[in-house]
Amino acid sequence: MVVLDPGHGGTDTGARGAGGAVEKDVVLNFARITRAELERQGFRVVMTRNDDSNPSYDERAAIANAHRDAVFVSLHVSSTGAPGNARVYSYRFSMGVPATSASNGLVAWNEAQQPYVDASHRLADILQIELAQRFAGSPALSIAVPVRELRSVAAPAVAIEISSVSVADPNSLTAFAPPLVTAIARGLTIYRPAIPIGAP
Amino acid sequence: MPRNLRIVLAILGAAVLVGLISLHSLNQRVEQFAETKVSDEQARRDLLAQPISTSSDAKVKASIFWAAGADKTTPVEVELDLSSNPTQRAKQVLRALVTDPPTPEQRTLPADATLLGFYILSDGTAIADFSQALASETPSGILSEEIAVNSIVQTLQGNVSSLRRLKILIHGQEVDTLAGHVDLTGFFDLSSPAQPGAAPGSAVSGPAAAGSSANSTSTAAAPQPRR
Numbered sequence: 001m002v003v004l005d006p007g008h009g010g011t012d013t014g015a016r017g018a019g020g021a022v023e024k025d026v027v028l029n030f031a032r033i034t035r036a037e038l039e040r041q042g043f044r045v046v047m048t049r050n051d052d053s054n055p056s057y058d059e060r061a062a063i064a065n066a067h068r069d070a071v072f073v074s075l076h077v078s079s080t081g082a083p084g085n086a087r088v089y090s091y092r093f094s095m096g097v098p099a100t101s102a103s104n105g106l107v108a109w110n111e112a113q114q115p116y117v118d119a120s121h122r123l124a125d126i127l128q129i130e131l132a133q134r135f136a137g138s139p140a141l142s143i144a145v146p147v148r149e150l151r152s153v154a155a156p157a158v159a160i161e162i163s164s165v166s167v168a169d170p171n172s173l174t175a176f177a178p179p180l181v182t183a184i185a186r187g188l189t190i191y192r193p194a195i196p197i198g199a200p
Numbered sequence: 201m202p203r204n205l206r207i208v209l210a211i212l213g214a215a216v217l218v219g220l221i222s223l224h225s226l227n228q229r230v231e232q233f234a235e236t237k238v239s240d241e242q243a244r245r246d247l248l249a250q251p252i253s254t255s256s257d258a259k260v261k262a263s264i265f266w267a268a269g270a271d272k273t274t275p276v277e278v279e280l281d282l283s284s285n286p287t288q289r290a291k292q293v294l295r296a297l298v299t300d301p302p303t304p305e306q307r308t309l310p311a312d313a314t315l316l317g318f319y320i321l322s323d324g325t326a327i328a329d330f331s332q333a334l335a336s337e338t339p340s341g342i343l344s345e346e347i348a349v350n351s352i353v354q355t356l357q358g359n360v361s362s363l364r365r366l367k368i369l370i371h372g373q374e375v376d377t378l379a380g381h382v383d384l385t386g387f388f389d390l391s392s393p394a395q396p397g398a399a400p401g402s403a404v405s406g407p408a409a410a411g412s413s414a415n416s417t418s419t420a421a422a423p424q425p426r427r
Contacts (some may be wrong), residue, residue: 007380014380015340057376076335078341078382081270089342094389110385139271145346146383148376159381161342 002038002188003043003064005074005149006031007159014110015079017165020130024052026165026173027075034075037181043188058109061152065112071123071183071191072157074149077173081163084139084176086183086187088130089159090120091151092144112154119156127158127187134179135162156191160184237354250293254283264297265354266306271343273351275358276302291318293359297351308351311387316371324364325356326356326390333369338379345382353388363390 004026008014014023028049040170046067052118056062064070091113107115112124123144142158150157160178246381261277268274276383280296283289294315300344301307319327338348344383349368365387 012380076342078343079339080341080344094387145342146382146386147342148383148385151236151382151385156243159342178359199306 001067001070001180002037002043003048003067003070003155004031004035004038004045004070005048005072007074007076008054008147009049009052012054015077015165016156017079017167017170017171019166019168019172021043021077021165021173023077023079023165024054026170028052029174030075030162030177033177034181034184037038037185037187041185043185058152060149061112061154064157065152065154066127067099067155070153070155071188072150072153072155073127074157074159076159076161078161078164080166082137083164083167083172084135085130085163086135086164086176086180087139087161088124088128088131088142089147089150089161090115090124090142090147091157093117097161107154109152112152113150113157116154116156119160120150123187123191124158126191127183130183130187130189130190131160132181134183139151140154155156166200227248234318239293246409252283252288252295253281254285254288256284258284258402258425260292260295263310263355263358264293264300265351265358266297266301267308267351268306271347273308273347275354276306282359286362287320290320290328290360290363291357293355294318294328294352308348310334312337320363324362324391325387326366327369327414328352328356328361328366329369329372332371335375335379340381342381345378345380348380349378349384349388351391354389356378358392368389 007022008024010024010026010097012024014027028051031047031167033048035047038045041115053072060074061072065073093114095109111167113120122143123145128139128142133141145159147159150159162173162180162181165173167173203334215393229417233264250263258281259279260282262280263275264278265273265275278296278300280292282292288306293368298309298311298315310333314331314333315328316331317329319326321327334348352368353366356366366389367374368378370384378384
C-alpha cells in the first residue's frame with residue numbers, strides 16, 4: 001500500500017510564489033497524477049487528502065499506520081531554489097530515542113518512525129537516485145531531516161521536495177509531474193521486494 | 201429661495217464642513233497610530249539587537265555558520281567580543297548570526313528575527329526563544345528550514361561549550377514546525393562538535409521525543425553521521 005501525502009492544504013497553503021504557484025495545489029496535482037500511474041502499474045494507493053482539506057500530522061500518519069505494509073511518500077514544493085531540483089528526505093531522530101519505548105514492545109506515537117529509520121533512509125536513497133537521473137542538479141543521495149510529517153508514521157516514510165514555487169508561470173511546474181511520477185514508480189518497484197510486512 | 205430652505209441648506213453645509221474636518225482629523229490620528237506602532241516595533245527590534253556586553257568579554261575568533269550555496273552551511277571566522285558566561289556568549293553569537301551575515305546570500309535567518317531569550321538549565325538543556333519573525337519569515341520548505349535550524353545549532357556547537365541539547369521556542373511557545381516542515385517539538389543535539397562544511401542532515405541531529413529524551417545519555421545522543 002502506497003500512502004501518497006500531498007503536503008499542506010486548506011488554510012495552510014505551504015510555499016507561495018510571486019508568480020502565483022501555491023504549494024498545496026501543486027502537490028495535490030502531483031499526487032493525483034502519481035496515484036493514477038502507480039495504480040496502473042498495480043500498486044494499491046491511498047491519499048491522505050484528495051481535496052483542499054488539511055489533515056493533521058497525526059491524521060496523515062494514522063492513514064499509513066492503519067496498514068501493515070504501507071510506504072509513506074509525502075510531496076512538497078519548496079519556496080526557494082532554482083526550479084527543477086528534487087530532494088528526498090527521511091526522518092532523523094537524535095538524543096538516544098530508544099528503539100522501542102516500552103518493555104512490551106509498544107512504540108510511542110511520537111516515535112513511531114524510529115524502528116523504520118533505516119528502511120526509510122534506504123527508500124529515500126533509492127528514490128533520490130531515480131530522481132537525480134531525471135532532475136539535473138539534484139543531489140546523488142538523500143539526507144535525513146526531521147520532517148514533522150514523517151515522525152509518527154509506523155512505516156518506511158520519505159518526503160520529496162521539488163523546487164520551487166518561484167517559477168514565473170505556475171503551470172510550468174506541471175512539466176515536473178511526468179519525471180516525478182516515473183521516478184517514484186521506479187523507486188517503489190525497486191524497493192517493493194524489501195518492504196517489511198509488519199514491524200521490522 | 202424660501203428662508204426655511206436657506207436655513208436647512210446652511211445647516212447641511214455646516215454639517216458637511218464639520219464632517220470633513222472630523223474625517224481629516226481622524227485620518228491624521230490613524231496615521232499617527234500606525235507610525236507609533238512601527239516605531240515601537242522598530243524600537244523593540246533595536247533594543248533586542250543591541251550588542252550584548254559583559255565584564256568578561258574578550259575578543260575571540262568565533263565560528264558563525266552561515267549559508268554556503270543552496271544546501272550547506274559553513275563556518276565563517278569573525279572576531280567578536282564574547283563573554284565567558286555561556287548564556288551571554290550564546291546570545292552574542294546568535295545575535296551575530298542574525299545581524300552580521302557577510303553577504304545577503306549567506307543569510308540563514310530572517311533579518312527581522314530576534315532572540316527574545318536564552319536560558320540554560322542545569323542539565324545542559326539550552327532554550328532559545330525567538331520572535332515570531334523566525335517562523336513567519338523563514339522561507340517555507342524542508343531545505344530552507346533545515347538550513348536555518350542547522351545554522352543555529354552549529355553556531356552554538358561551535359562557540360558555546362557545556363551545552364547538551366537545544367529547544368527552540370517561538371515567542372515563548374513550543375511549535376510543531378519552524379515554517380511548516382522541520383520538526384521543532386523535540387530537542388536538537390548540541391553535544392557533538394559542529395562539522396564545518398557538512399551538508400544539512402549530517403552535522404547535527406534532529407529533535408528527540410520530549411518524553412524520552414530525559415532518559416537518554418550524552419553518549420547515545422551523539423549522532424553518527426550517516427555518510
